[in-house]
Amino acid sequence: MKNRMLPYGYIMTNGDIVVDEIEAEIVNNIFQAYIDGEFLSQIAEELKVQRVPFFEGNYEWNKNKIYRMIQDTRYTGAKNYPIIVDKELFERANRTKEERGFQVDKSSPTIEWIKRNFYCYKCGKKLIRYKYSESVRWACKNGCAFYIKDADLLNGIRGVFEDIRREPSLLQNDHRADNYRITPDIARQTAEINRAINGGNMSFEIGKKLVLSCATVKFATCEENRFEAYTDYILDIVKNTDEKEYLSPRFLSEIVTQIAVKNGTHIVVSLINGSVVTKLIGGGNNANTK
Numbered sequence: 001m002k003n004r005m006l007p008y009g010y011i012m013t014n015g016d017i018v019v020d021e022i023e024a025e026i027v028n029n030i031f032q033a034y035i036d037g038e039f040l041s042q043i044a045e046e047l048k049v050q051r052v053p054f055f056e057g058n059y060e061w062n063k064n065k066i067y068r069m070i071q072d073t074r075y076t077g078a079k080n081y082p083i084i085v086d087k088e089l090f091e092r093a094n095r096t097k098e099e100r101g102f103q104v105d106k107s108s109p110t111i112e113w114i115k116r117n118f119y120c121y122k123c124g125k126k127l128i129r130y131k132y133s134e135s136v137r138w139a140c141k142n143g144c145a146f147y148i149k150d151a152d153l154l155n156g157i158r159g160v161f162e163d164i165r166r167e168p169s170l171l172q173n174d175h176r177a178d179n180y181r182i183t184p185d186i187a188r189q190t191a192e193i194n195r196a197i198n199g200g201n202m203s204f205e206i207g208k209k210l211v212l213s214c215a216t217v218k219f220a221t222c223e224e225n226r227f228e229a230y231t232d233y234i235l236d237i238v239k240n241t242d243e244k245e246y247l248s249p250r251f252l253s254e255i256v257t258q259i260a261v262k263n264g265t266h267i268v269v270s271l272i273n274g275s276v277v278t279k280l281i282g283g284g285n286n287a288n289t290k
């Protein structure tokens, strides 16, 4: 089996690189099919089925070859190659590539980070990743399963930080109330205060005493005032980090405690200050928090 020395679409004639018209048409069809939503592997399969030669007697098309072609700037005239694919078609195909997230394979550090920190919202169990070609299944031990494209997942996570950057109040969301757990003691004292207030005959001194006592109990149950301490920290990091870095494991590790999937439709990002920010998977603006 012979190998090509030149990219598919070109031939050498009298020492010059020229366009092979038949192959050039196939190149354009490949770009168009990819933009139209066909998978790399489907395109390769069709070319094989149609017995389109890759090179003399070689019909071995595969998705890696197609993938390299989609990115090959020589088709748009780089390195003095004659143009086969016009720039707009080329750019559309490469945008499609980024949207589909083909570049995110199992070796992607971001996906590896997500695998370690990804949970089923309903069960609290770790989600296990199963990748079939471009569709990815995440399943928890209790049997919940979600199909989420990597590109959608990554866009969703990035979107959470873009939302926070634009709207820092997403981190506020009365999380003060989350700083303490309601212990029986707090519940009792709160009820006592309410009764006293509703009774209408509480003296200022008694009221103050009750409220302070309750606050002391609440304060004692705080592990630490995480919200106060970490909210500014998160905002600083989000604002001072380039948006392109929002998916880097270093950034995520700094401020995210875990990410969960809710109903297969939303990702729920928990942050180190105890805030929770939710985002619809696959587009849309931030729904809300919590």
Ligand SMILES: [Zn+2]
Binding pocket: 120, 121, 122, 123, 124, 125, 140, 141, 142, 143, 144
């Ligand atoms: Zn589950």
